[in-house]
Amino acid sequence: MMRVNALALRIIQQFLRDRRTLALLLLAPLLILTLMKLVFDGQAVTITMGTAQLPSELSARLDDAGADVRAYDDLESALEDLRKGKLEAVITRQENNQPALTLEGSDPSKSKAVLLLIQNALRGNVSTEALPAVTYLHGSSDMASFDSFGPVLIGFFSFFFVFLLAGVSFLRERTSGTLERLLATPIRRQEIVTGYLVGFGLFALLQATLIAWFSVKVLGLYMTGSIGYMLLINLLLSLTALTLGTLLSSFASSEFQIIQFIPIVIVPQAFFSGLFNLDAMNPWLQKLSIVMPLYYGADAMRGIMIRAEGWADIQQDAYVLLGFSAVFALLNVLALRKHRKL
Amino acid sequence: MSVLQSETVSAEPAVVISGVTRSFGQQRIIDDVSLTIPRGELFGLLGPSGSGKTTLVKLMTGIDKADKGSVSMLGVPLPKLEMLHRFGYMAQSDALYMELSGRQNMMFFGKLYGLNRQSLRQRIDETAALVDLSEHLHKPVTAFSGGMKRRLSLAIALLHQPEVLVLDEPTVGIDPVLRKSVWKELKILAKNGTTVIVTTHVMDEAEKCDRLGLIRDGHLIAVDSPASIIASTGCGSIEEAFIALSQQQRFGGQHDES
Structure with missing residues (x-):
């Protein structure tokens, strides 16, 4: 545990010394969400x-x-x-x-x-x-399109930025020789992966909280559910991104090669996350969504924010995300065998 | 537990390697190497770059695992996780966290070795003084010169008072004055009972070792004291002896087809 803490503390110290990266992680999602809100919530077009x-x-x-x-x-x-x-x-x-x-x-x-x-x-x-009297089961008459896909975007940006940063920093550990040095100490491979999870997890939680607060309180995104569940799902999504990012960084040899994972790993997930109507897709294509973490995250986020879904409704999504994280973390421990057999 | 172990097996040599072979893909990097290094020795592994020095060092510490043959350190067969506590390691590249200060780097590695807060503080002060970095520890490593980074790496390797110290090219890229002080330090450590294993490709450094292993293309071509190596080949320096021995190996019977 001491070694996990030491590693987590080191990651936190590195973040605090690297203000620009911290700003990217925390402020960039807010900037993009604000822009999206402004772009999609313009006045009604007159014909x-x-x-x-x-x-x-x-x-x-x-x-x-x-x-x-x-x-x-x-x-x-x-x-x-x-x-x-x-x-x-x-x-x-x-x-x-x-x-x-x-x-x-x-x-x-x-x-x-x-x-x-x-x-x-x-x-x-x-x-x-x-004319019939209209009542809304969910949402309301003044719900804008941004309210409908805002929850998806929140999940997407948490995922994207955490994936990128975790991937790059784990890669840097390898290319700078510090991973080799780390593996000459008595640290266990699972302690390395756990340390990364704890250290980055803390910033992921901070990011998730900030995004949730900002989109609901400042941008006024439609929100009827529990903010606690919203945070939970966002955190789970970040953990999945974190474990996936560190895992994939084992297969990259430079920062540029991490960037190359974006069109392969991130962009397809956006298509299946609910930004576009899944029911309109080819049935075999729809099935692809079951391997995409973002699909589960977005589904739960939408449920919580628009339909006020409780634990019973979102638990399946939560467990699947947890499962993804566990599998990726385990594979990561195995991938480290390449560097030290113990 | 480790204290008990080290007392019961204190008669065991620091490193015993027998018949070790290691290949990466098609290439055989270490070929049937056997070597024993007694405790308290300052042992040098001399060879050109690409000869397999780093691989051999990784095998004798249990960071890497041999395809064939056996390795033991302080009487314990490797690889074994607990043994990573008992040696100090300085890698070829300065494996430091550039954004962090010297002290933060030392704290981090010290905690990985399980040093408690108090003894860690004390050891940081001691080792930093040893490598003459005490007044620079608060600076971020980015602001360190090449020599300072090497010294910091050395101090980190010494933090947990290891019984065996393994240094991969410790004096690459540092100035002659500093190189001399590093070697002086290594001599003192060896005299106080630490086994020091150093790799180098600098011939004149090699002469400062108690014993030398000459390595070429993954074969250990000679193991002896520098003076005996020079005497046995009838050459005037280690450099000439190395060349003479390489040629003997190349044209000798034990060489395999290429």
Whole structure:
């Protein structure tokens, strides 16, 4: 235990002397989360729509539905502005009195918004009593898209930065010759791995706390569950990243080669973490997610923050993450055999 | 426990190697080497770089395991984890944590050897004074010169008062004055009963050892005192003796096909 403590203390001392790395670990996730929030929570886009020979009643309805309506004298000049990108859509009336719509069409999300707006406008004066009363089982009417994938991002950034730092610092231990020196002392291989877990774990916990506090209290991310569970999952995710990072560093011979693991190990996990709809994927592709730690972490984080899930709901994810960490740590102890048989 | 052990087996030599072979892939780095180093000796392992010195040192400390043959230290067959307590090791590269201060480095390694707080403090003061680093211990190692780093590595190797001290190229890259003081220190340690095993490729350093092992291409080509080696070959220096012995080995009967 004394040797584990000594190793953990050394890692802490190294961190405290290396302010820049500490800042990367603690502040970079906050910066990126803030940027994401600003990018995704901008104002609602207003749709600019050109009309030509449209009955004024319909124009007024479109206006009521929230479109920025510009009336043109003839269809040709409206289409001209559509080509120039000044309009999102042009609506006109055909010979048979049916309205006809031309969409700009290069951005599917805008096209959908236009169609939705026109539907609403054409539905017209349906009396308000006919509309159903809406209640939300989870979330609320003012929940933004950032609230929905924010939990995933929190997990992702904890994972990413811890993976990178743990990988690089364990690699440096090897390339600087200190690992060889360490193995000439009576320290056991499992004590090395545990020492790294404790030393880095402390910073991972600090990072997890900071990210959780910042995203809920400062960014105002939607959060209905327990902050304790949120921290727990974030910590488990960091431990997985830590053990995976140190394990993979055994197969890298330079810092650059650690960076090369990012597109192989990190990026694919982002695809399966719930940022994109898994149900829309090929069934065999969906199955890939079972080997991705981030999938479990993100699933639990979303459950806790949006659906206020308790231990019964998240325990499976927690155990799987714990299992990943244990397996990676064990493999790490085995990988150290390469340097000393004892 | 280790104290008891060392008393009961105190008659055992520091290192006994017999018929040891070690290969990495296709390449045989150490080929059928046998060697006995008695306690309290200042033993030098001399050979060009790539001759297998570092590998042999790792085998005799139990950091690495032989493919064939047996190794024991202080009468205990290796490799054995407990034996890592009983020797001090100074690696070829300065394996230090650059961001940390000299003292933090010493504290860290001292704790790995299980020294308690009080004796650790005392040993840090003693060994730092020995290598003349006392007033620099608060500085980060980044600010150390090459010679200071080597001295710090030596001090760390001495922290737990090992019975056997293994130094891999301890004087590489340090100035002549410092080199002389390191050798003086090693002599004193050996006189006080510590077995000192040093690897080197510097011929004039080799002459300061009690006994020398000449190593070339993984073979031990001679083991004797420097004077006897010179006398037996009829050469004027260790350097010439090494060349003469290498040629004997190359054209002699025991050499295997290449």
